Amino acid sequence: METRDQAIQVRGLEKSYKTLHVLRGVDFDVARGSIFALLGSNGAGKTTVVRILSTLLKADAGTASVAGFDVATQAAGVREVISLTGQFAAVDEILSGRENLVLVARLRHLKQPGRIADDLLERFSLSDAAARKVSTYSGGMRRRLDIAMSLIGNPPVIFLDEPTTGLDPEARIEVWEAVKELAARGTTVLLTTQYLDEAEQLADRIAILHKGRIIVNGTLAELKRLLPPAEVEYVEKQPSLEDVFLAIVGADK
Numbered sequence: 474m475e476t477r478d479q480a481i482q483v484r485g486l487e488k489s490y491k492t493l494h495v496l497r498g499v500d501f502d503v504a505r506g507s508i509f510a511l512l513g514s515n516g517a518g519k520t521t522v523v524r525i526l527s528t529l530l531k532a533d534a535g536t537a538s539v540a541g542f543d544v545a546t547q548a549a550g551v552r553e554v555i556s557l558t559g560q561f562a563a564v565d566e567i568l569s570g571r572e573n574l575v576l577v578a579r580l581r582h583l584k585q586p587g588r589i590a591d592d593l594l595e596r597f598s599l600s601d602a603a604a605r606k607v608s609t610y611s612g613g614m615r616r617r618l619d620i621a622m623s624l625i626g627n628p629p630v631i632f633l634d635e636p637t638t639g640l641d642p643e644a645r646i647e648v649w650e651a652v653k654e655l656a657a658r659g660t661t662v663l664l665t666t667q668y669l670d671e672a673e674q675l676a677d678r679i680a681i682l683h684k685g686r687i688i689v690n691g692t693l694a695e696l697k698r699l700l701p702p703a704e705v706e707y708v709e710k711q712p713s714l715e716d717v718f719l720a721i722v723g724a725d726k
């Protein structure tokens with residue numbers, strides 16, 4: 474694919490924390506307007522990748538660009554086109570949902586912060602709870618508000634670091650709907666997850682980060698093709714991404 478069709482390009486990324494060599498040469502591309510899932514277990518280095526791409530952390534080696542801006546040399550450009558929703562919700566508990574949104578819109582010097590807030594509340598099915606303090610929200614509502622906040626100013630690229638970790642099944646589905654909505658509007662989404670089913674549900678492409686490298690990168694259909702042939706008694710069962718993961722990572726996980 475042409476470079477200009479890629480919202481994110483990552484080449485040979487390396488990062489160590491003292492003697493811990495977390496990223497050992499990470500390569501991937503994310504097409505504009507797609508949802509890309511970076512899948513990996515605890516400590517695989519997902520947050521490290523996201524922090525490098527969002528200019529919060531410097532890589533030791535390799536290059537990365539977001540919307541054509543180099544993360545190392547054009548950090549200000551990158552920051553203008555991205556938003557980051559971290560692994561832990563950043564909403565203010567004491568304020569209402571609407572107040573949180575208005576606050577961020579004001580901080581970004583946007584016109585009509587109230588209208589922006591109301592639009593987002595509507596979009597994320599939070600209108601009924603708009604005036605309530607966030608401390609009364611469920612985990613799923615908080616996460617949705619968090620994602621809504623990251624959309625203020627319409628960033629073309631959004632990073633979601635483990636958007637559903639710790640949520641119950643119902644809340645996870647609500648967040649998935651919100652993420653699908655984003656991509657439907659043309660936003661490029663890079664999300665990290667430890668959940669195979671989440672990647673399966675949401676992503677156009679899935680990359681598995683394991684022992685510092687991307688060991689697989691493809692569509693769900695491509696990943697499923699990597700599986701060994703199904704045994705006779707399982708012909709009716711569709712292989713899950715979990716099967717793919719285990720087939721690839723195998724015993725050395």
Ligand SMILES: Nc1ncnc2c1ncn2[C@@H]1O[C@H](COP(=O)(O)OP(=O)(O)OP(=O)(O)O)[C@@H](O)[C@H]1O
Binds near residue numbers: 495515
């Ligand atoms: N600032 C730091 N100093 C030292 N080690 C760190 C630092 N940040 C991360 N690490 C280590 O680097 C490894 C990768 O961490 P990272 O947070 O990127 O993983 P992750 O894939 O996001 O994990 P999780 O799924 O638990 O969020 C882990 O072993 C972690 O302990």
Ligand SMILES: [Mg+2]
Binds near residue numbers: 521635
């Ligand atoms: Mg993490």
